[in-house]
Amino acid sequence: MNGPTIHRTSPQIAQPATISSTMLDVIIALVPALAMAVFLFGVRVLALTAVSVGTCVLAEYGYRRLRGQSNTIGDLSACVTGLLLAMSLPVTAPYWAPEGYEPSFVVSVDIAARSLFFPAAEAYFPRIGLAIDHHPSFEGFGAAQCVDSGRAACGEIVYEICRELGEVTAEVALPLYAAVATDTGCFVYANTTANTHMVAAALLATGIDYFSVNKRHFRTKTRARIALEADILSHLEFFHEGRGVFLAVPIALMERVGATENDAEDLSALATVVEGVDCGALLRELEPGQWKLSLRTGANGRVNATKVCRLLGGGGQGAGGKSRQLFHEMYTSRSILHTV
Numbered sequence: 001m002n003g004p005t006i007h008r009t010s011p012q013i014a015q016p017a018t019i020s021s022t023m024l025d026v027i028i029a030l031v032p033a034l035a036m037a038v039f040l041f042g043v044r045v046l047a048l049t050a051v052s053v054g055t056c057v058l059a060e061y062g063y064r065r066l067r068g069q070s071n072t073i074g075d076l077s078a079c080v081t082g083l084l085l086a087m088s089l090p091v092t093a094p095y096w097a098p099e100g101y102e103p104s105f106v107v108s109v110d111i112a113a114r115s116l117f118f119p120a121a122e123a124y125f126p127r128i129g130l131a132i133d134h135h136p137s138f139e140g141f142g143a144a145q146c147v148d149s150g151r152a153a154c155g156e157i158v159y160e161i162c163r164e165l166g167e168v169t170a171e172v173a174l175p176l177y178a179a180v181a182t183d184t185g186c187f188v189y190a191n192t193t194a195n196t197h198m199v200a201a202a203l204l205a206t207g208i209d210y211f212s213v214n215k216r217h218f219r220t221k222t223r224a225r226i227a228l229e230a231d232i233l234s235h236l237e238f239f240h241e242g243r244g245v246f247l248a249v250p251i252a253l254m255e256r257v258g259a260t261e262n263d264a265e266d267l268s269a270l271a272t273v274v275e276g277v278d279c280g281a282l283l284r285e286l287e288p289g290q291w292k293l294s295l296r297t298g299a300n301g302r303v304n305a306t307k308v309c310r311l312l313g314g315g316g317q318g319a320g321g322k323s324r325q326l327f328h329e330m331y332t333s334r335s336i337l338h339t340v
């Protein structure tokens, strides 16, 4: 142990890696998978790949040119993008999307009223071929209907349709389980039946990872959601000797905690966790000065949310469910609720 100890970084095998050499490696690595796709699905794979790669290269070339920037198609990244896109498409994918795409058949599921359609889906409303629903207040649209208000979840109805069509695989069972679990608040709403549990049992028997679904939907909250709940709960107001509770979600609160639409889902459920509450009313400000009322009723059935909302002129989801109604002012609607 004579002399000084020399510390060095370990000898690295260096190689001049450029974007184009890395991209070329990726392309070479994808060739066997592409060859297998041609073997399995035929030569149309090659045509689809050519269209996809060609479009990507042209788009990059054109865009850079338009912006007066250097030509970068030589780095092969556009080729890789085109190749990956082609490989993730079904072999039957059209070479271009037809303008004004028209679906051949439209199915609506669990959308009780026309007013509940998303604006983007509104165009399909007059063309609904099949409506699947379980709301007592279902408006009766669609050329054909598959409606059973005795079902706690639309997923129960869809499960039976799937069973008629063939074996319900784990791949089909997982989204169906998510549908049944979320529609019943994880099997706790008052409309949950023995059949709901039997459908869930059949879905679990396919070996799905139901724990992750439940953890994701019922045991995980975003930080914005926690901040929303903290504020709402610190401002809740009781009426009718504590049998009713008012929750309010002004736009200002949503903005302050940075909450999105997803963070605000099903907030009315907060109302009925308070002991002794028969009816919870959540007022949510959608646009400045315009409030949506959601009613949530307790398990004792003293208040029927559907009936209340019919009185107020809105849609509903039956006892134990929630109902919606647009109000133009928050405080005058309080007097309406005192009559509940």
Ligand SMILES: [Mn+2]
Pocket (backbone or CB within 6 Å): 110, 134, 152, 153, 154, 183
């Ligand atoms: Mn539903």
